[in-house]
Amino acid sequence: MGTSSFDRRQLLAALAASTTLPFASGLARAQSFTGRKLVSSGFGGSTMDIIQSAVFTPFDKATGAASTQVPMQSAAALARMKAEAGNPQIDLFQFSGGQEAFAKSEGLSQPLSGVSRLGQIPAGLKDPDGHWVTWAVIAEGIIYRKDKIPTPPTSYKDFLKPEYKGHIAFPAITNGYGIDFLVMLAKAFGGSEDNIEPGFEAMKQIKGETIFKAASDLPTLFGQGDIWIMPYDTGNTFKLQQAGLPVAFATPKEGSPAVFITACVAKGAKNADIANAAIDAMLKPEAQVEIARTMRWTASNPETKLPADLTGEVPSVDKLAQLDRDKINAKRASWIERWNREIAR
Amino acid sequence: MTKPETKGGGARWALFAPALLFAPCAFVYAVFFIWPQASLLAISATDAAGLTLAHYQRFAGDSYYWEILGRTLGLGAAVTAITLVLGVPTAYLLARVQSRWAGFLLLLTTFPLLVSAVVRSFGWMVLFFRDGLLSHGLMALGFADKPVQTMYTMAGVIIALAQVLLPLMILTLHGVFKSIDRDLEYAAMSLGARPIVALGLVTLRLASGGIVAGSLLVFSLAISAFATPSLVGGARANVMATAIYEQAIELLDWPFAAALATILLVTVLALSLAYGALLEGRGEREAAR
Incomplete structure (x- = not known):
């Protein structure tokens, strides 16, 4: 069962690589993390469930990874990041209170790498050195x-x-x-x-x-x-x-x-490659539309085009x-x- | 020749048995209590430059933190007093009642312990808010002429903690009352003591060990409680546990958080020893008289 789906993904990737469609490059680089686990911090409650189904479930389906979010408030997540410095048990951290800046200055995070959509995000919504990126705005x-x-x-x-x-x-x-x-x-x-x-x-x-x-x-x-x-x-x-x-x-x-919902990768994270790919998935317009629809959070990626019924409900970033x-x-x-x-x- | 050997082995066994039996407990205690406490102490007394008492001086020189310590001890005392007043008669009745329901009734008293602190706090929230049951009840009974908010107050924390710690007091006292021979009360009464005097002179005095144990248990749990003060007490009912959390988690000031934790531990230890010595000392003095 697992093998056959793996084969299909490989086949799709090979097919995509052989075509010249505009999004071919994205598909060709779709990585496979079959059998590997990604641990992320999460915000708990229904927020965490919604993020799981809007971001991580499609991500797991596409890559074969198994992603879990550990519920903790941002301050507690930063404390955990600090306590586990050097040997992080959590690969991907999500923050809502500006903790990412502290994590960077304390040397707890590492620069993002291979996040293809990072370039689409406006300069004000990401770290100049690429340590963190805003994937949603409240x-x-x-x-x-x-x-x-x-x-x-x-x-x-x-x-x-x-x-x-x-x-x-x-x-x-x-x-x-x-x-x-x-x-x-x-x-x-x-x-x-x-x-x-x-x-x-x-x-x-x-x-x-x-x-x-x-x-x-x-x-x-x-x-x-x-x-x-x-x-x-x-x-x-x-x-x-x-x-x-x-x-x-x-x-x-x-x-x-504007409150930035940011993501960053813990320094020394064992699954940094999966974390980076997951952050790329967070920046996907499809995921951001889903987050806007289910939680009324504003998209950070300007490529995201909200359907007409949502534009009046969710303020755009430049209005904040x-x-x-x-x-x-x-x-x-x-x-x-x-x-x-x-x-x- | 085998006999003395066996005997010698037995003697050695007798010598090592207590140490061996004690070893697992000592090991767990050392790894999970002594070592963390020692490192906590180390964190609290160091900074970038080395050894320092600065974090303790910061506490000592700031009336705000003395206020928090005082509030914490007051909370412990109030909760202990309430659980004693409610727990002693309940435990006594449950221990003395001649009913096949006694066991079930005792089980009923432990129900608050079966609900998690978070769920319990949300329950209190519904009762304690201005538009909640308590406020409406007090107004209907004429005790209040305008809505009363118990949520986010120390009073709310005391009520909520007394509720959850009462079963521990009752269980502790129940065992003690159960072990006191009823004949001692009858003997006192047959010698002319009225029932209430017999209760005070014989039963309660014999139960003083249980009262000390129950009080210490409730007191130490009340002053170290975190979830209930945080959820029911909110921002204003700041106690040591919530102050430690704030320093450790919100402000990442681990040395000061460690100093606060050490101060709380030492205070509790000193108060517990003093309280125990006071009650037991009195018992011994009276026994000698």
Whole structure:
């Protein structure tokens, strides 16, 4: 059974190589990883399942590899990467909170190689030295209860509106969206990544509101929590809508910050070749359309052409605000210390 | 000639048997506890330049972390007190009840242990939020005039931990009450003690060892709990376990995380020894009197 499918793939590859079709080169180079395993970090829950079926299942089918994702949040994944430096048990790491920059600077990742679609990705969405690439983008903004707030919110300043008092929730700063909320509040009130003071000043006014840590709390927050408005993303808005909650997403006039979903290969990974091929599969327009359709994540590959019914639902990358991730990463620890004392105390 | 040899072998066996029997446990303990703890200690006392106490000084000089340690110990004390108050009568009744349902009832008390901390926390979430059952119940009974949010508060963490640790207290005390001879209570009563006095003078005093064991068990599990404080307590109910996680995982400051872990371990050890000595010491003094 396994042998026959292997033969068919070889035959297909040989056929493709012998033709002069435009995509022949791609097929000709389709590698075979039959009998080998790829271990990737994953985001857990339904997100991980969707990524598995949109990216890894087709990849496994095409190459014969067996890919598994190990669920862990990005911060925990980076800690695991650091703990296993030199002898990584996970080949491919997926991050959502800018951890890839730290992984590169700590020497935990290695440059991508043989990722044929890397050239299609715009410069701002990948590491100049090729250590990581953004394979999807999430748009942050405001989730609100349509039945409680009839006029859609338009600005991060709306979080200070007295009529929402007692019905506001925001993520803790250790959650990536929490730190972006702080930066966007600062921007709304005249600050920036360099001048975070207005952000803390604004957040202090709502420090008595509900602060949560994980996206898994969202359904209960909007359900039993009596929450009307919170800063989060398009993907989770879609999940809540699918769960039947009357919520909608609003793009604030300060901009929708872009969150990069990145992939990189652990330094010394035993299956670096499979990891690189899998990252190439993540950049495939077909995979990115599927991710946009099932999760409302924005495609990173400009070659991706969304079907008409999705274009209005998923903002394109050039419409999103790019925060200065290097500056945020550099100040992250000191902001967390300050936040713990001034906001969560 | 074979006889003395056998005897000698037996003596040698008697000498080595305890060591041999103890060896597997000692080995596991050394590999999975002593060695990790020692390396933790090493991480906590070093930095790029070599040996340092800087991470401990950072803790000592920062009221924020003292607050977290205090909150953690307060949590442990509150949970221990609640489980004692609820556990002693329950365990006593379950040990004394003459019913064929007694075993089943004891089994029932352990049910909270069978549910994972994460699932349990989501259950509490539904009850504890402002629009949840607890809030509505309190308002309906007239205890509150506006919605109450127990989610993301220390009170919520204490309730949730007391619920899951209560079975451990009951099981520990149940065994002890079961082993106390009822005749001792009858003897005290036949000598004129009222039942309540007999209970206090005889039963509870004989059970003090179990009370110490149960309290220590509950206390140490409560202050080292991570999932429940993190999920039910949220960002504001910061305890040592969540602070260690934040330093180790979110901030990758392993030396400071190791220092926090060491401080927690030493504090618990000292408090446990003191508590044990206090209760046992009292027992011995009274026995000597």
